[in-house]
Amino acid sequence: MDPGNAGCLIYSRDTFNSNSCSPSNCTLIFMTNTLMPNTIDHLVGLTPGLSTYDVRHQRDKVVAATQKSEEGLFDPNLPGLTVNERLLVALLACVLTPSAVCAAEYRRRLEEGGADASLVEHVSNAALSKIDNVRLQAILKFTHTLITDPVKADQAALQSLPKAGLSTPEVVTLAQLIAFVSYQVRVVAGLTAMKQLEQQA
């Protein structure tokens, strides 16, 4: 099997109708999608042939909307929070959950994007008191509460964000992002356990 064909089998089902995958266009699909492979399949290590992969992709609408949610939340064109602010929020959420595999992924993206190394280190250690930027500290404090004890994130917690200079659309992005990562880490955890059970058999 040539590499293009293998790539096609791996990635085409997420965003393309599998009927569209023919030898003539496989390489193109492969190239397009390796730029943005499916994050959860990647983090869990799901590949075609594993029954956990096949089961997951029976719910293709969920797979696609999950991936597009992530792409939308980290889209550089989304106005408001910077991409690095968003990645730091995701990193903190994963560190606190905890989800080592997801934390490593967001840390890698921050490092590849040239984020301030000491900032990444502080967030990796959940050392929020060491962050002196008022806006970022308010963002991360809100993240901390929503991840560790969501019932404590009350009206005063939300109001702390506009007070630190966030616009309402920025608040919406932040809340959706924290909530999305809460979802993502649980899908990863559940699928990982399914895959491990499959491999024990």
Next chain:
Amino acid sequence: MSDLIEINGFTNATLGWKAWLDVVKLDSATPEQIAVLEESHPKAKVSDYYLFLVHQPEVLKQRSIAFNAIMYAPGGMPRAERELGATVVSRINGCVYCASVHAQRFEQLAKRNDAITEVFNNPYTAGTSARERAIVDFSIALTNQPNEISPARIQALKDVGLTEIEILDLIHSVAIFAWANRLMLNLGEPVFTQTAA
């Protein structure tokens, strides 16, 4: 009509919800925002929740597609059991509004509310059958300690008869309420209406 359940601050009554920050006004919404509202929920245009989230329309759009595909897709886990998982997660996270909505959906689909009474009383012992107990247990574990979900947890679901697609549907249902609770619970509050059912 369903019996009113009020236990530990949770209820199956119909509640309202109001946002704590400014919502998008329909008369100043963009065509994209209107379109996303219309495809998100039948009542989205009069709901503070959707009118708040539509400040970021593309994010809301994808969330709504994921939510609807998880909770309403045909086949796999019976929808009543997905609603049970959603209610358990909402009970654990303390989301009174979410719990009320999904308690009602469970009852509509299952034609009974005994499991809801148990979840509101004590989710850690809830479940009217071995299968329900396993679903509730897994929902709590994935909510509270996702890092400790082991293959044995999946096997426990298989042992009471869940198929792989049903297990996937349960994982998705629990996970999507980790998402939904953190919006409903943290961006506004339930409104208790005084009218008796």
